[in-house]
Amino acid sequence: MKILFITNIPSPYRVEFFNCWGEFPGVNLTVVFLERPEEHKGRSAKWFRSDYTHFKAVFLQDKVKIKNHIIYKDIFHWLKKEYDEIIFGGYAEPTYMAAMEYLRLHHIPYGIEVDGGLINKDSLPKFMIKKHFLGSAEFWFSSGKVASEYLVHYGANPSGIIEYPFTSMMEMDLRNALGGPAISSANNDDEQSWRNTRENHRNESREILGIKEKVISLSVGRFIEGKGFGLLIDMIPQLDRSTGYYFVGGKMTSDIDKYIKKYNLTNIHLIDFKTPDELAFYFRAADLFVLPTLHDVWGLVVSEAMAYGLPVVTTDLCGAGLELVEEGKNGALCHAGDKMSLKIALEKVMHMDLNHLGFQSYKKIQRYTIENMALAHFNYFKNKRDRN
Structure with missing residues (x-):
């Protein structure tokens, strides 16, 4: 099972999660990060983890600035490869949005994972942008009922939401x-x-x-x-x-x-x-x-x-x-x-x-452990593959 996960930074708990997930049998996990630890402002490089034992870590570097927004062009190199599943760790990054539009154009399904979400009183244009990107996914990983309500508000299909126990702690x-x-x-x-x-x-x-x-x-x-x-x-x-x-x-x-x-x-x-x-x-x-x-x-x-x-x-x-x-x-x-x-x-x-x-x-x-986070992801894709 070849999986591509696109996220922003190698935060400690996420690296632990990817390692746990990558240890399951048959999982071939590639994680694309937008930022290297040494490039991230506001966090000491010591805070990050660099143990990528059970997954392939990729750091994007070919960036272009468009109207004060940074887009990493080399994301498209990875999207052109063959994967069974593609997941974004959010939607709001310009690189995520560009990548999602590329996948939509080529009729390639993808999923979105959210760590949380609170419904805001958005202006109509902002609401429509959120609905466009969030609502266009095929499946959604949600940290719980509050995040699920947020996803549904912005266009997610309730039947495609998978709730998982989001945490930063191992067993x-x-x-x-x-x-x-x-x-x-x-x-x-x-x-x-x-x-x-x-x-x-x-x-x-x-x-x-x-x-x-x-x-x-x-x-x-x-x-x-x-x-x-x-x-x-x-x-x-x-x-x-x-x-x-x-x-x-x-x-x-x-x-x-x-x-x-x-x-x-x-x-x-x-x-x-x-x-x-x-x-x-x-x-x-x-x-x-x-x-x-x-x-x-x-x-x-x-x-x-x-x-x-x-x-x-x-x-x-x-x-x-x-x-x-x-x-x-x-x-x-x-x-x-x-x-x-x-x-x-x-x-x-x-x-x-x-x-x-x-x-x-x-x-x-x-029950809120990184091991259970990884298990929820593994079980969803295993069951999905078994159904197909």
Whole structure:
């Protein structure tokens, strides 16, 4: 089975996914990337993965600029080869659009995979462009019901949608999240055993990090406006001062420093970028995860937090939140950009049993592994081939 997958960058979880998929019997997978790691702005080259053991990695390089848009011309070289299936990791890149038009012109079917999707109030021209490209595919891989609704809104045939468990974590990552073998020895349905293990690793991590607060709220991500961290920081003076608020992923700015000093907020901690191994200690030390994002079509960090047994507070414009957070069961949702709504959601969750909510998060996320992502793709194409 010869498969061509066209995507933007070799992100770590995607490379792991392609390797898992490429290991299945009979799969001959070629992945075309638009950007090399060293060319990507905003990410350290160390963040990327370069282990392409079980698939063929191709990096496009022959690019032309047309009205501020970059199109890689050598994509057409790969489209002219014989494949059983062609999949695009999205639709919005100019190179994707040019390639899709080429395939339509030559009556070659293709599929589109989306990591998430939120329906927007588009202008008519923008809506028609989205519908033209999304609606013209033969099949669609969707990260869940929210993304599927998005695809149908823009012209996808519901019968051609395949939902898969989108994640950035391998099975081993899930096992290691709360300390590896210690958690695997406990029955996943035995909440008390899980609580004991979770508490032990929480205490160990807090000791290592020197954390003293009784309750810890964790937020992870780049310090950019779209993540909504400023909204949460503005609200902290109105919240319980005994809770520590840890923000990992950026440096202190002068504005935030002045704000902290103005209100004497000793419970706000801004921490620079951490490697995954370092970040694990913060996840284990926390009691609650908060992502007040203004817009995230998915938000992988939500599923990562759930793997560490954390209840989640996020917004109604976070795809992972809409898909994975059940109100009052493993967290709560608030309205994006609404400070009062965020305050209500936080206080609601803080007054519940955080360990019980975290246990529900942990149970819910167990099927969200890269291995299961790959299996969903393999099974779809195997069944499709068997039918034909």
